[in-house]
Amino acid sequence: MSAEYTTFGLAPAVRAGGVLADGGYQVHRDFLDFIVDGRPLLFQLSDLDAVSPLASDVAPAIFTAHVRRLLLEAEAPLRGGRYVIYGCPECESLECGAVTAVIERAADGSDDYVWRDFAWQTGEDADLERNGYHGIGPFRFRAEQYRSELNRLLGAPEPERALRRRVLLIGARAALLAKLAAALRIIGVGAEIAAPDALDTPADELRTYGAVAFGRAVTEEQRAAVRRTFESAGVDVAYVDGLAPIVPLLVAQIEHALDRVPLAQRRLTRLTARPGEAEVELTSACRIRLTAYRLDRFYRPRTHELYDGTLAPGVHRIPLDAKSTKGESFLVARATGSVLVAKQQ
Structure with a gap:
């Protein structure tokens, strides 16, 4: 049975970088996300910290190669006609894990493109039974729209990708x-x-x-x-x-x-802080990390980890430790790909 038609698009996205509470760093990445039926495909893959191959900081020749692969103008980089859809934002190594899928022409002989058999892959072969995304796809894209979105990235003086x-x-x-x-x-x-x-x-x-x-x-x-x-x-x-x-x-x-990035294409859309409580609003299920920062009476910075957990879409109220947020304090909420800051009211 052939897949039903769905729309295909591209939109700027960000994997926000940052200095983490444990002293580590998270790299900033600008990339183009795949918009399937008007919604970022990344949001359908649970809480995945990843970027597409269409990132602004890759060399122009590599960027072009990724586009041509998606157009099936170049050989698939993985066995079984599989292509990397999202990869590690820190190193882009397959060993860290990547979302892959088969990209092919529709079986009915049309020029349409089909993405199917999505899986989490860490080696040469994908195990669909164990690591497949069984509820996602297949997606069938009309050839004209699909090519138009990708071809506009090629040959322009300034490729239409998110600029650092x-x-x-x-x-x-x-x-x-x-x-x-x-x-x-x-x-x-x-x-x-x-x-x-x-x-x-x-x-x-x-x-x-x-x-x-x-x-x-x-x-x-x-x-x-x-x-x-x-x-x-x-x-x-x-x-x-x-x-x-x-x-x-x-x-x-x-x-x-x-x-x-427009609010509709972000996971974390709102953060407010009141005495004893923070309120966050999410558009999709994801991990939230809430950190408080303040200056003590000797003007030294203090950091307190307040919350780290996965929340469903919607508005959530998170209790705050009064000792950690006393005086003039500020909250930083991090979700996959975005960050918000609020001063405690």
């Missing part, structure tokens, strides 16, 4: 800015430091920035001058007002600012 952005850091504390810039670069986000009263940058360079982060010591007049500089150059950037001199918190704020 840089961040401009403006503040008074040079040591903190240096630590923040180093942390951003480690996770794959470019960062430059500028004085608030010495922004003399060509328009072409301003266009490479996706966000501007202000330290708390930057005055309103200085912020307004920076905004005018970007507006005069016709550059649309996100502005981040640093909540506190805590590097992991600032990284989370910047990652959120760089995420231009």
